[in-house]
Amino acid sequence: MTDTFDVVVIGAGPVGENVAARAVRGGLTAALVEHELVGGECSYWACMPSKALLRPGHALAAARRLPGVPVGDHLDAAKVLERRTYFTSNWDDAGQVQWAEGAGITVIRGSARLDGERRVVVGDRTLTARQAVAVCTGSVPVVPPLEGIAETRVWTSRDATSAKAAPGRLIVLGGGVVGVELAQAWRRLGSDVDLVISGELPLPKLEPIAGELVAEGLREDGISLHTGAKAVRVSRDGGEVTLGLSDGTVLTADELLVATGRRPATDSVGVETVGLKPGDTLHVDDSGLVSGVDGQWLYAAGDVTGRAPLTHQGKYEARVVGDVIAARARGPVETPPWSQFTATADHASVPQVVFTDPEVAAVGLTAAQASAAGIETRVVDLDIAVAGSSVHADGYRGKARMVVDERRKVLVGVTFVGPDVAELLHSATVAIVGEVPLDRLWHAVPSYPTISEVWLRLLEAYGL
Ligand SMILES: Cc1cc2nc3c(=O)[nH]c(=O)nc-3n(C[C@H](O)[C@H](O)[C@H](O)COP(=O)(O)OP(=O)(O)OC[C@H]3O[C@@H](n4cnc5c(N)ncnc54)[C@H](O)[C@@H]3O)c2cc1C
Numbered sequence: 001m002t003d004t005f006d007v008v009v010i011g012a013g014p015v016g017e018n019v020a021a022r023a024v025r026g027g028l029t030a031a032l033v034e035h036e037l038v039g040g041e042c043s044y045w046a047c048m049p050s051k052a053l054l055r056p057g058h059a060l061a062a063a064r065r066l067p068g069v070p071v072g073d074h075l076d077a078a079k080v081l082e083r084r085t086y087f088t089s090n091w092d093d094a095g096q097v098q099w100a101e102g103a104g105i106t107v108i109r110g111s112a113r114l115d116g117e118r119r120v121v122v123g124d125r126t127l128t129a130r131q132a133v134a135v136c137t138g139s140v141p142v143v144p145p146l147e148g149i150a151e152t153r154v155w156t157s158r159d160a161t162s163a164k165a166a167p168g169r170l171i172v173l174g175g176g177v178v179g180v181e182l183a184q185a186w187r188r189l190g191s192d193v194d195l196v197i198s199g200e201l202p203l204p205k206l207e208p209i210a211g212e213l214v215a216e217g218l219r220e221d222g223i224s225l226h227t228g229a230k231a232v233r234v235s236r237d238g239g240e241v242t243l244g245l246s247d248g249t250v251l252t253a254d255e256l257l258v259a260t261g262r263r264p265a266t267d268s269v270g271v272e273t274v275g276l277k278p279g280d281t282l283h284v285d286d287s288g289l290v291s292g293v294d295g296q297w298l299y300a301a302g303d304v305t306g307r308a309p310l311t312h313q314g315k316y317e318a319r320v321v322g323d324v325i326a327a328r329a330r331g332p333v334e335t336p337p338w339s340q341f342t343a344t345a346d347h348a349s350v351p352q353v354v355f356t357d358p359e360v361a362a363v364g365l366t367a368a369q370a371s372a373a374g375i376e377t378r379v380v381d382l383d384i385a386v387a388g389s390s391v392h393a394d395g396y397r398g399k400a401r402m403v404v405d406e407r408r409k410v411l412v413g414v415t416f417v418g419p420d421v422a423e424l425l426h427s428a429t430v431a432i433v434g435e436v437p438l439d440r441l442w443h444a445v446p447s448y449p450t451i452s453e454v455w456l457r458l459l460e461a462y463g464l
Helices: 014-025 040-045 047-064 077-087 094-102 157-162 177-188 208-220 311-330 367-372 387-392 422-433 451-462
Strands: 002-010 030-034 106-109 112-114 119-122 125-135 139-141 169-173 192-196 224-226 231-237 240-245 250-253 255-258 262-264 298-300 351-354 359-364 377-383 399-405 410-418
Touching: 002 014, 002 112, 002 311, 014 030, 014 040, 014 094, 014 125, 014 311, 040 047, 040 157, 047 077, 047 157, 047 177, 094 106, 112 125, 125 311, 157 177, 157 255, 169 177, 169 240, 169 250, 177 192, 177 208, 177 255, 177 351, 192 250, 208 224, 208 359, 208 399, 208 410, 240 255, 298 311, 351 422, 359 422, 367 377, 367 399, 367 410, 377 451, 387 451, 399 451, 410 422, 422 451
Parallel strands: 002 030, 002 125, 030 106, 125 298, 169 192, 169 255, 192 224
Antiparallel strands: 112 119, 119 125, 139 262, 231 240, 240 250, 351 359, 359 410, 377 399, 399 410
C-alpha cells in the first residue's frame, strides 16, 4: 500500500506534533507516525508527570515558610500520584489523537523507518513525501556501562515518573536535571533517597550558584548526597538493589533510578538508507535541514538534533521546520538569523527551568560559556533579598547572576535560583533575545513588592 503526503513526520512527541500542525497550517498535507503514544515522552513520562509529582511538595514547603498557614508535615502521596496520573491521561493518548486529527493531521500508528529519499516504511505501508520527511524521534536514556547493569532491573525516568507508589528507599544515580528533580519529588513523597553524583555539585551545566543552592535544598529535605562518586557495579538480590561506588561505599535500596543522560533516538529509523549512521545525532542547519543529505527534503527537530533537549525549544524548532517546509513548497526561501524560518535562539538564548525547591531559572550563556566564546564579560552576582522576596517567604534564600557583554552592553546570560523564580525567567529571555541595551532595560521598572525587584538591584550593582 502506498500513500502520498506533502510531509511525513516520524515521531509524535510535542515536536513532531508541532511540525505537522504548522505544515498543515501552511496548506500542506501531513502524516504523523507514532509507535507508542501520541504526545511523546513529555506528556507521559517526562515534563508533565515529573512536574505534577513536584508541585505539591513545593506548595507544602512554601506554606510551611509562612507562619499562620495551617499545614501538616507530609503530603498525601496517594492523592499526589492520582493527580499525576490525571496529567498523563492515565497513559492514554486518545485526547492527543483527537487534537491531531482536528488539526487536519493524519495519524498513523506504527514504527517508521526511512527507506531512501522521501520514502518512509510503516509495516506494510510505504509513505511517500512530496515535500519533506521530518525526523522527530526524540531521545532515549543512556545506560552507563556498570558491572552487572545488563542483568539488573533498574528504573529509568519512565519508571520514576509512572511509579504507582513511593519506594521505601531510592538511589538516584546522576545529578543532572532529571536526577535532582526526581530525587526531590520522591523524597517529598516519603522515600529515603541517596543521590549519587560524579562532580562536587549537581547541575554542572548551569552556573555554580544553581548546584550550590539546589544541593543545600536537597540536603535540607534529608536526601543523602554522595558527591565526587563513581558508580562501578550494580546488582539485585531479591527485592534489594545494591550500588557499589569506586571508594568502596555500598548503597542499598528498593529501587535504583539511573538518570545519567539521554541520547538521540536514531538507532532504528533507517537513517543508513540516506547515508547517515544509526545512533548518531541528526545535525541540522538553523532551518532544520539535516546535514549530510542532498536536497532540501530531510528535516529534524527536537531532542534528536541534540541542540536544546527541552520541550519548549523543540517546539520552537518545530514551528520553524513546519513553516519552512510549507514556504519552500511555494518557492525559494531566505533564512537570515531571527527570521520565521530560522531557529536562531537555539544558539545562545535557550531558557530552562529546573523545578526543584529552590528552583533554577536560567537563560543564555553561563559566565564560563560566554568567556569561552570570546565575549568580554562582566558578571554581577547578588543575593535575592528584596521586599518582594521577604514577603514571599520567611527566610527566603536565593541568588541571581547576570552576565553582561561589555562591548555591546547587553545581557548574554541570566540565572535566578530561589523559591518560585521560574516565572521571572521570561523577562530575562526577552531581554536577551531582544538584545535590550542595559540603559534601556533600566527603564523596565519592576513592580513593588515583587521578587522581580532583583532586576533593579542587579542593574544598580552593575552601576546604573
Ligand atoms: C524526566 C524528564 C523530565 C523532563 N522535564 C522537562 C521539562 O520540565 N521541561 C522541558 O522543557 N523538557 C523536559 N524534559 C525534556 C523533554 O521531555 C524533551 O525535550 C521532549 O520530550 C522532546 O520532545 P521530542 O518530540 O523531540 O521527543 P519525544 O517526546 O521523545 O517524542 C518522540 C516520539 O517519537 C516516537 N518515535 C521514536 N521513534 C519512532 C519510530 N521509529 N516510529 C514512530 N515513532 C517513533 C516516540 O515514541 C515518541 O513518542 C524532560 C525529560 C525527562 C526525561
